[in-house]
Amino acid sequence: MYQHTRLTTNRLGFFQKFRNFDYILLVCILLLGFISLATMYSTDGGEIKFHTKSHFTKLAVFTLMMLIMSFINIKYWFSIGYLAYVVVVGLLIGTYLFGITSSGSQRWINLYFINLQPSELMKIFIIVCLAKFFHRMKLENVNSIYTILTSLIIILLPMGLVIVQPDLGTAVLIAISGIAVLWFAGINYKYFIYTILGFIISLPFVIAFLKPYQKLRVLTFLNPDKDPLGAGYQIIQSKIAVGSGGIFGKGFLKGTQSYLEFLPEKHTDFIFTLFSEEFGFVGSAILLVIYAIIIYRIVAIGASSRSYFAKIFCYSFGAAIFVFITINMSMVLGLLPIVGSPLPIMSYGGSSMLATMIGFGIVMSARVHNQQLIA
């Protein structure tokens, strides 16, 4: 096996790798970074303050990291798949044991140089791990009990660790990342259909087990006007901000809803609201187009990759990113209950950006080494 791999390896020179870059994807990511910086500048009230500076630093460091990652052979990312998963699970356990508590949940772990949110990283590394898991598997084995059980354990272990933080939103996103891989790996349709049916049937029981604040969120989503100053406040204010933006928006730095502090969490989960208020329907549509191009490029890179690992990773990552974006936007537009889910790249938050950039890095690496086969 190793011999085979070595034989088919075509070592690329530095400039060759450079030429293999997906520049459309890179430009879109940089553009997105620029937009997110401008939006962050607006949340700081039109001044360069803490959030803008910090976001800029993270953006610069992580973009650089992504570029470096793309020069590293996709083989390498394949080889660390399980290890990375184990390390992140270890970090999650560490978070559970010695994590930093903030606003009622224990999500962060102090790594001396950085406060990390391992659950965010898990969104990516669960894809890497499962992609590796399915890479070697023959299609007839995919639907075996062993495979399904193993992959379920791989998904449920970090989910459980995240749920106890408690952070249901991120746990759901991790599950979605994992399920995306299962979907592309070729698990039988019927399992998905059964799962969906089972979920719908068990929904009332799930709701019964939810924490009071989570129940409130669901109820609030169903009827935000019930308690407009309490639980419904976020959804209502967010909708007002977006709706009042109109076609062309109120103008950069002129979003009254955010400027006058009616918007909650405007740096993180509700960043799209602010953007949408200031740049209107046209701006939001452009932002969506940028995201669409990014996802399209990710999928295209997957399609052009020779290795199954790269393919399944790209497809799953593309689907996961899409779901993250959709959930965040649906939430701020009042289509889904409030679950804590950041908008990739746009939202303030280092761990989320790190995870996304790692994802992009692996995708870019798959692009640069798209002729690479992994046995």
Place this chain on the structure above:
Amino acid sequence: MINSSSDNVKKLNSINRRMFITGSLKFFVMIGIVSRLFFLQVKENKKYLTLSDKNRIREWKLAPVRGEFHDYFGNVIAGNFEAYQLHVIPEQVEDFRYVIYRLKDLLELSDLEFKKVLKKKNEIKPWETLIVSDNLSWQKFSKINNHLYDLNGVKPVISISRNYPFKENFTHLVGYVSQANQDDIESTQAIKKNFVPGLKVGKVGLEKTFEEKLIGTNDIERYEVNAYGRRISQLEFQKGEKGKTLRLTIDTEVQKLANELLKDQAGSICVMDIYTGAVIAMHSSPSFDPNLFVFGISQDDWQLIRNDPMKPLVNKTLQGNYSPGSTIKPIVALSALENGIVNTSFTVRCTGKTEMYGQTYHCWKKKGHGYVSLRNAMKQSCDTYFYEVARKLGVDKLSETAKKFGLGEKVFGNLFDIEKKGLIPNTQWKKNALGKGWLLGETIITGIGQGYIQTTPIQLCLMTAQIANGGYKIYPHLVVDDKVKDQPIDKFTPLYKNSKNIKIVQDAIFGSTNEVMGTSYRSRIDNPKYQFAGKTGTAQVKKITEEERELDLKTFQIPYEQRDHALYVAFGPYKNPRYALSVIVEHGGNGSTTAAPMATKLFKLIIDRHKIRESLRNKKYLEI
């Protein structure tokens, strides 16, 4: 290898098929999001824009400027003055403790006042205005201004507030304003609409009656605010309208004289134009300074007013139910004439007392008046004569005439909610109210204005005015109103059956004042310019026992509460009557010695002022 590669192909087929499904799903979801954006931002844009403005724009209402009261000549009775106030916005003060203690020293605040300020401070948000003092003297205000360098965040402010320059002179008529309470807000729409904290509204009198006209409209400031309610910037200032200024029919000079005459006594004076019904003066004594209430009356002042035995809080002109005493005699005489019970030659022999139905009725004059006709009886106020007339007339006919002349009914209609109706009894009334039959003896004492009969001073004034003007109905009013259309249609309808009867009564009243033996002869004015005709009255507050009658005590020998009320009604000038008045002095003793001399002084002034008043009326349209 072949096996493996065919597996690979299958795997690729599977993944690509699923990618296609995923891709299509993504497409539809994306369309969903875009259409949601379109719905919110394009279709519902207006609604959310309104909501956003509602969020960020907040209105602040400022107290409206209240309309004024002017007297007939344009003197300000109730006006506005610039109150010097001291405002502090706590968050703009660097060292609040220092500043507030410094202010305490400068303003010489008592510990109690100081505590109140601190309590207020804790109740408001730090960016809201704290009113440290709402009415500073000029000295203190300028003192603060001199120390402003030391007082960061302290703002001396000039604000507009109510002022009554004539102090106690108009209190019962105009009333006063004070801070609006929950009842005021709920009962009056205009107050609800214009309410701001600290708004002053009319509590009694015309201030209350004309609240809706006087209140004006708020100035409105629009500010952009943030989610916590902090003002960010002012967007608009909308000037409100000042309330309507009302011109009263009152002559301040006459009103002041009325005050002076009743000083230290309890009672009422009202003066009325007998043709227009314009009230020239209307005073109830004792009075108090309405300015005390504007910024909230102190407990001491309030107790002083409340516990005064002369009851300054009662508007005696409108609320005082008095037995009219002999002042009712013109109506009794008129009623008897109208009903053909007596004529001018009808005489009664007065021996000082008379026995009727087993009871003895006394005339005020022990020795009696001898044979008296109507004119003499009125002139000397012979009770015996009127006992006999009343007996022959009957109470029902008497009450009919009395009601026609405005007794037993509110004079100002709905203008004052405190006004009393008085009481004109008849047989039906007694049966309904007391469930007993009418006794003839009660008719007899009603004939001299005692017993059940009760009238307010303003009713007596109206009654006199309607006799004086020849027996025509008038509607008393207080506010000069240019609109003629509001005049009731039955104004100036005759109240008599035969105008001769009115003349007879007028002449009898003339005799009472201007002829020897008349009860108010000593108060007469011979100069025909001022000559007036009036009828005295002395209303007993309690039944006089035989014993007391024997003692024949002088007024000052009787305890205050048991002394008779002194009444006087009059009209003048006699040749060409124009004004009628009524005077009541509570426990003043005798109508002819206490009340009638006041009329003398009043008529001198009223008639002198008449010319000025007329010239103003004629010039009215030129001046405007």
